[in-house]
Amino acid sequence: MMISSSDAVGVDLRGVRKWYGAVPAVRDVSLAIRPGEIVSFLGPSGCGKTTTLRMIAGLEHPDAGEIRIGGGLVNDVAPWKRNIGMVFQNYALFPHMSVAENVAFGLAMRREGRAEIDAKVAAAMAQVRLTPLADRRPSQLSGGQRQRVALARAIVTRPSVLLLDEPLAALDRKLREQMQVEIRQLQREVGITTVFVTHDQEEALTLSDRVVVMEAGRVVQTGTPAEVYERPRSRFVSDFIGFTNAVAGRIEAVEGGTATVTMRSGQTIRVPAEAGLAAAQAVDLVVRPEKVELNPPAEARPGRALVSGTLRHSVYTGAVTYHHVDIGAGETLIAMASNGDGHGEAPVLGSPVTLGFRPENMLVFASAV
Amino acid sequence: MSTAVSGSTDVPFASAPPRRIVHRRTFGLGLLLAPGLLILTAGLLWPCLTMLQVSLQDRFPDPTGYTLDHYRAVLTDAYYLRIIGRTFLLAGVVTLLTAVLGFPVAWYLARSSSRRKHLIFLGIIAPLLVSIIVRTLGWTIILGNEGLVNAILRGLGVIDEPLKLMQGFWSVVLGMVHILLPFMILSVAAVVGKIDRSCLEAATVLGADPLRRFLKVALPLSVQGIASGSVIVFCLTVGAFVTPVMLGRGQVSVLAVTIHEQMVVLVDWPTGAAAAMILTSGTLVVLAAYGLFLRRHARR
Numbered sequence: 001m002m003i004s005s006s007d008a009v010g011v012d013l014r015g016v017r018k019w020y021g022a023v024p025a026v027r028d029v030s031l032a033i034r035p036g037e038i039v040s041f042l043g044p045s046g047c048g049k050t051t052t053l054r055m056i057a058g059l060e061h062p063d064a065g066e067i068r069i070g071g072g073l074v075n076d077v078a079p080w081k082r083n084i085g086m087v088f089q090n091y092a093l094f095p096h097m098s099v100a101e102n103v104a105f106g107l108a109m110r111r112e113g114r115a116e117i118d119a120k121v122a123a124a125m126a127q128v129r130l131t132p133l134a135d136r137r138p139s140q141l142s143g144g145q146r147q148r149v150a151l152a153r154a155i156v157t158r159p160s161v162l163l164l165d166e167p168l169a170a171l172d173r174k175l176r177e178q179m180q181v182e183i184r185q186l187q188r189e190v191g192i193t194t195v196f197v198t199h200d201q202e203e204a205l206t207l208s209d210r211v212v213v214m215e216a217g218r219v220v221q222t223g224t225p226a227e228v229y230e231r232p233r234s235r236f237v238s239d240f241i242g243f244t245n246a247v248a249g250r251i252e253a254v255e256g257g258t259a260t261v262t263m264r265s266g267q268t269i270r271v272p273a274e275a276g277l278a279a280a281q282a283v284d285l286v287v288r289p290e291k292v293e294l295n296p297p298a299e300a301r302p303g304r305a306l307v308s309g310t311l312r313h314s315v316y317t318g319a320v321t322y323h324h325v326d327i328g329a330g331e332t333l334i335a336m337a338s339n340g341d342g343h344g345e346a347p348v349l350g351s352p353v354t355l356g357f358r359p360e361n362m363l364v365f366a367s368a369v
Numbered sequence: 370m371s372t373a374v375s376g377s378t379d380v381p382f383a384s385a386p387p388r389r390i391v392h393r394r395t396f397g398l399g400l401l402l403a404p405g406l407l408i409l410t411a412g413l414l415w416p417c418l419t420m421l422q423v424s425l426q427d428r429f430p431d432p433t434g435y436t437l438d439h440y441r442a443v444l445t446d447a448y449y450l451r452i453i454g455r456t457f458l459l460a461g462v463v464t465l466l467t468a469v470l471g472f473p474v475a476w477y478l479a480r481s482s483s484r485r486k487h488l489i490f491l492g493i494i495a496p497l498l499v500s501i502i503v504r505t506l507g508w509t510i511i512l513g514n515e516g517l518v519n520a521i522l523r524g525l526g527v528i529d530e531p532l533k534l535m536q537g538f539w540s541v542v543l544g545m546v547h548i549l550l551p552f553m554i555l556s557v558a559a560v561v562g563k564i565d566r567s568c569l570e571a572a573t574v575l576g577a578d579p580l581r582r583f584l585k586v587a588l589p590l591s592v593q594g595i596a597s598g599s600v601i602v603f604c605l606t607v608g609a610f611v612t613p614v615m616l617g618r619g620q621v622s623v624l625a626v627t628i629h630e631q632m633v634v635l636v637d638w639p640t641g642a643a644a645a646m647i648l649t650s651g652t653l654v655v656l657a658a659y660g661l662f663l664r665r666h667a668r669r
């Protein structure tokens with residue numbers, strides 16, 4: 001069952017496009033997936049994740065661009081010759097076959113011997129803990145069990161690439177988290193190059209080596225989970241991954257890599273300036289709630305940029321509390337406070353507070369207008 | 370097996386609904402089923418039993434006792450046996466041909482997103498609105514000695530004498546296939562339309578080329594439709610009367626026609642009834658064997 005990672009192959013997409021009639025499903029996707037890597041496609045509904053996956057599998061033919069698997073161009077290689085494992089969103093198990101027959105299907109198609117098939121099927125079923133269910137029909141399984149059959153069926157053939165299209169979407173939260181861990185473990189064990197489609201950002205962050213964020217048929221950012229979370233390259237990415245604060249501002253001046261930005265309320269902060277920003281430009285200021293500290297008025301740790309406001313309400317969620325602070329001109333910033341060290345002295349609602357954050361944690365994006 | 374999953378199969382609906390409700394429900398159900406069952410019984414069981422009775426009577430009318438002689442007469446008569454064989458052969462061939470010809474059409478009809486498929490659907494349904502006699506006449510016009518095919522071939526100078534297209538077994542097969550194809554197509558389409566597309570795609574990705582995908586996945590998943598279509602086509606062919614008479618030009622005797630002659634022309638009701646019972650039970654045996662065969666082979 002083991003595949004050493006040296007067997008793993010990379011997947012290269014170059015300028016791949018796909019139109020359905022007049023609908024552009026994938027406009028331009030270029031991406032290099034390294035051997036053995038687990039990459040997730042993340043993006044809103046209809047952004048082309050499934051279509052891209054289907055093109056890698058060969059179920060759709062790209063209108064333009066190149067798809068390479070292990071260096072070889074596969075654009076015109078039939079899907080049944082690509083040696084790919086795929087888990088469909090609805091699992092797509094064969095209803096007329098038992099669990100064991102489902103898992104054996106790919107091996108039978110490769111014309112392996114009966115004894116060999118039996119051994120491999122048994123191993124794969126043990127790996128996903130399905131052995132007692134071998135003779136059941138898919139209709140007699142729970143969602144999580146079906147998902148594991150689909151997974152076993154996809155990996156038993158030792159595919160060069162494993163494609164998973166939202167395989168966990170139909171499961172409840174607890175089972176989903178359990179399956180995430182299992183998929184990750186299995187992927188590590190088998191060392192298969194894996195592409196995982198999801199529109200659950202948390203799933204993408206926990207499961208992948210790299211996250212590919214897509215929007216309207218394009219890749220808008222590729223990076224490690226930390227990169228796309230901490231340094232989103234656009235407002236879209238920052239909004240799509242994690243929870244963000246955003247307030248409007250205008251650049252007063254840019255000097256020596258520092259921009260001075262005035263918020264609508266008239267308060268001014270100084271933040272590191274990204275290239276391409278210029279004076280008088282309208283911008284969005286974006287900061288994660290957990291990077292914002294809530295302090296008593298006019299107090300802050302050294303090196304923090306400050307914004308003052310009034311505490312409007314606090315939302316207690318167990319591990320953390322979200323403090324909503326009115327910073328003037330109808331704009332709100334949210335500060336997240338950990339409830340780890342006892343309860344802290346939450347300020348009284350309506351009282352003035354000062355928000356502090358490291359300037360580099362405030363992201364500045366040109367406004368979309 | 371994970372513990373989180375295993376609980377989900379048992380728990381719900383642990384207690385049965387109260388008894389009174391069950392009774393009322395059964396009563397309501399009975400009321401709904403009664404008219405249909407009544408018609409089926411009156412239209413099927415009663416004539417069948419009457420036939421059975423007549424076939425066992427030594428004379429008709431005014432029987433004096435019961436006997437198996439009529440069955441013996443039919444089953445030892447070479448003429449009858451040939452007709453029985455031909456009837457079932459005809460039904461088998463027609464069923465096979467409608468299945469083979471109908472499957473691709475049904476597949477297209479059920480699975481294509483093309484807008485043309487509505488036209489095709491109409492084309493399949495429309496003939497059902499025209500009487501069998503008219504459609505059979507249509508074939509005689511096409512295939513007859515002075516018919517369309519011969520006229521064209523003669524016009525083209527391909528032949529001098531008209532081809533004898535209008536006789537024999539195969540012209541009856543042609544007519545029956547034409548008449549019964551819609552039943553096969555609609556039965557298959559009803560099942561094929563429910564096949565999950567991703568199942569076929571999963572087979573492809575797992576390494577099945579189109580032929581093996583068809584044999585291992587598409588066909589087994591269509592079996593229910595082919596089976597119900599086959600039952601309909603087989604039964605209708607076995608009992609067919611008009612088409613064998615008209616297209617066979619009296620040279621292709623089938624059991625239904627012979628039974629009719631036996632009873633109406635020769636006025637020998639008991640022998641005719643015995644032949645009818647043999648036809649019916651033969652059909653049931655064939656269908657049962659077919660059902661067993663399918664059940665065995667739908668598994669793989």
Ligand SMILES: Nc1ncnc2c1ncn2[C@@H]1O[C@H](COP(=O)(O)OP(=O)(O)OP(=O)(O)O)[C@@H](O)[C@H]1O
Nearest residue numbers: 020023024025044045046047048049050051052199
């Ligand atoms: N068979 C098809 N025919 C026409 N348009 C299609 C087809 N499949 C997808 N599309 C369109 O292509 C675009 C991309 O679809 P795709 O299925 O790749 O999205 P996705 O990112 O997987 O979305 P989701 O998260 O909802 O699954 C969508 O606008 C969709 O409507």
Ligand SMILES: [Mg+2]
Nearest residue numbers: 049050051165
């Ligand atoms: Mg999708």
